Amino acid sequence: MKTLLVCVSTILLMITSACEKQEQQTFTPIPVDYKSWHQPLKKSLDYQIPGHGDSRRIVFLNEQARNARKIKDNKNKEMVDFPDGSIIIKEVYKREGSGYQVTPQLVVMVKNRKNEDALDGWLYYVRNAGSPQVRLINTRFCVGCHEAANEVHPYFDNNLEGMFRDYVFLNVAK
Numbered sequence: 114m115k116t117l118l119v120c121v122s123t124i125l126l127m128i129t130s131a132c133e134k135q136e137q138q139t140f141t142p143i144p145v146d147y148k149s150w151h152q153p154l155k156k157s158l159d160y161q162i163p164g165h166g167d168s169r170r171i172v173f174l175n176e177q178a179r180n181a182r183k184i185k186d187n188k189n190k191e192m193v194d195f196p197d198g199s200i201i202i203k204e205v206y207k208r209e210g211s212g213y214q215v216t217p218q219l220v221v222m223v224k225n226r227k228n229e230d231a232l233d234g235w236l237y238y239v240r241n242a243g244s245p246q247v248r249l250i251n252t253r254f255c256v257g258c259h260e261a262a263n264e265v266h267p268y269f270d271n272n273l274e275g276m277f278r279d280y281v282f283l284n285v286a287k
């Protein structure tokens with residue numbers, strides 16, 4: 114009887130862990146309806162930048178990312194905080210001849226502090242144009258440059274006060 118019980122519980126454990134795996138796999142950083150999300154910029158970006166090259170770029174924020182807030186750090190200094198679950202998707206249409214490619218590459222930031230692959234709280238993904246595969250970038254390639262968002266930088270409002278902006282260049286926090 115004891116053996117049977119151990120067997121049953123082992124099988125149950127196996128089933129639950131199989132389900133957990135599946136749940137992880139079904140999480141998609143790029144939901145099919147992302148194009149209906151909020152676009153924080155009125156115009157697409159088309160100046161050349163390091164990291165994202167010569168391209169036309171459109172940014173989308175999910176609801177959680179729209180809830181980014183300015184809060185006080187432990188030294189009472191203002192800082193930006195994006196809540197867990199925030200997703201920022203940037204479409205990158207690469208230059209092709211005198212125009213741009215029609216299918217974009219997607220670069221994605223997902224806030225998930227508890228995820229063991231998170232780099233300073235964020236997961237970075239890339240889906241190349243025309244590819245169904247979403248790749249997690251677990252080197253410091255993306256974050257190594259996005260750190261510059263937390264200092265004075267040459268983009269958007271320039272972050273002149275050098276505020277901690279949670280690795281996001283766009284100033285969208287309320």
Ligand code: HEC
Pocket residue numbers: 158162163164165170172201202203220221222237238239250254255256258259262268280281282283
């Ligand atoms: C060499 C610097 C650099 C690298 C490397 C880089 N980025 Fe960026 N990224 C930028 C800059 C600058 C902006 C804002 C200006 C723009 O898009 O015109 C930006 C904007 C973004 C945005 C929009 C949110 C924001 O911060 O304003 C996303 C999403 C993004 N990058 C994802 C990625 C991902 C994913 C990677 C790695 C595959 C990556 N980036 C690598 C410089 C970089």
